[in-house]
Amino acid sequence: MKIKDFGVEQWMNEYETKAKYNLGETCVSSFSINSLCKTAGVDEKKFADKLVNRRLTYGAIEGSIPLKEQITRLYQNLTSSEIVTEHGAIGANNLVLNTVIEPGDEVIAVTPTYQQLQSIPEAIGATVKLLPLKRENNYLPDADQLRSLITSRTKLIVINNPDNPTGSLMSKEGLMTIINIAKSVNAYILCDEVYRHLVQNDEYSPSVIDLYDKGISTSSFSKVFSLAGIRLGWIATHDKQLMRDLLSHRDYATISCGQLDEMVGTLALEHQDAILKRNRIIIRKNLAILEEWVKKEPHISWLKPKAGTTTLLHYDFDIPSAEFCDQLMKEYHTLLVPGSCFGIEHSVRIGYAFEAENLKKGLEQVSKFIKGLN
CATH class of the missing domain: 3.90.1150.10 (Aspartate Aminotransferase, domain 1)
Structure with a gap:
């Protein structure tokens, strides 16, 4: 490819x-690990003992239950069975795109954004239509332009909220506009949410899966939780068939994430x-x-x-x-x-x-x- x-x-x-x-x-x-324990108010020696005494087997194939239970706290109305861990958000996005997209499919992706979200569908053989985020529109998707791009063949809309590189943030109302357009053709929405929660106020920042049953959220520990070195991310979706398909594809590339990584991630989310x-x-x-x-x-x-x-x-x-x-x-x-x-x-x-x-x-x-x- x-x-x-x-x-x-x-x-x-x-x-x-x-x-x-x-x-x-x-x-x-x-x-x-030292500064994480201090921020969390956790005894560093006790946590280190847990790390060094953990047997390094594969661990939980779909992600440890304690970790996934902590991830659910980042969303509304999500269960641990609706989450699967991956090797960072880059692995999560890759798995979603390679599971959902087939040659000949139609994908709409915002631009500018993380290039992976555009180039992988294109390499798979999808028709990728770009939805420009313009400065004069505060780098937010233009609903009328999206409507002009979408067709009955559109399988997936790809957004990034908050957006990299612009730092724009879609409101709940803005997300609902995109969702309603997606619903008109029964399309999935993949939202890369690796910067979600890093906002300039303390209000809850909604996820696409809080609002849409065909929404797919990807995220990781790298940006928001300052733990890029554990290379751990996840996919969250309410769609049961999609989750089965994701797990089937994942067997070929991931098997499981690292036990030590998941221990550190669980500690972080327990003190999120x-x-x-x-x-x-x-x-x-x-x-x-x-x-x-x-x-x-x-x-x-x-x-x-x-x-x-x-x-x-x-x-x-x-x-x-x-x-x-x-x-x-x-x-x-x-x-x-x-x-x-x-x-x-x-x-x-x-x-x-x-x-x-x-x-x-x-x-x-x-x-x-x-x-x-x-």
Whole structure:
């Protein structure tokens, strides 16, 4: 199967380990086991004893029950049997797309978004129609444009909420509009929700599966729970036949997730309120830092993000984004992701969820670079 090069991942692979200031990071400041236990208020030694004494068998094939029971707390009216674990959200998305989509199917996917959500259906042989998220519409799906794209052949609508890279957030009403359009042709909706809960207020952020029986939610521990290193994610769906199909396909690629990973994930979700409180403080503090920086840079504009850990910064220089980011890296050892990785030129994606001092120092380097372009 031929597939396009994965732009953002290849860019990160090339530059991430070389950067002194990684402003491309998308995860909230990552935990160690020690710092996770401290945030959770758990005795580190007791938890370490559990880890080192666990026999490393395959474990629960479809995901440990304690873990899945904790995941249900992130949704409304969900049972543990409606969840299956995967190797990160990237594994979850891959499994859903390869299970649902067949050659000749029609898929509608928002853009910009995580490229996987567009390129895998295309590689499978589906007709992929792109639904542009436009700045003038706050990077939210345009319902009229979606209606113009959808047909009786549309099998799946793919959205990303909150959106990567823009940080836009669909409301419950916005989600219901998309759902009602999907219902008109009995289409599934896959919503990549890896940034869900990282919001600028404390209100509950609805999932697509809270609202639609053919909704599919994918998520992970990487962004919201600061545990990218455990490589653990999940799929949630109310559709029983779809779950059977997912499990059948999963046998060929996954078997099970790691027992130690699931132990760490369970611990995190048992104390999810403490972790969410910590991580929301980080993103809100850092977004304020970024906002002040944008105000002082006349060549930079943006649409302030509503949620997540990333946003797009637009610049007014006549230089392609890949060249902009490459020069920045070479001259100031500072990493940003070119907007061209998401199909939006003269922009860069920045992450703002890591340590505040690193964000400030990295932005200082970007300012020096911009000054040199004048």
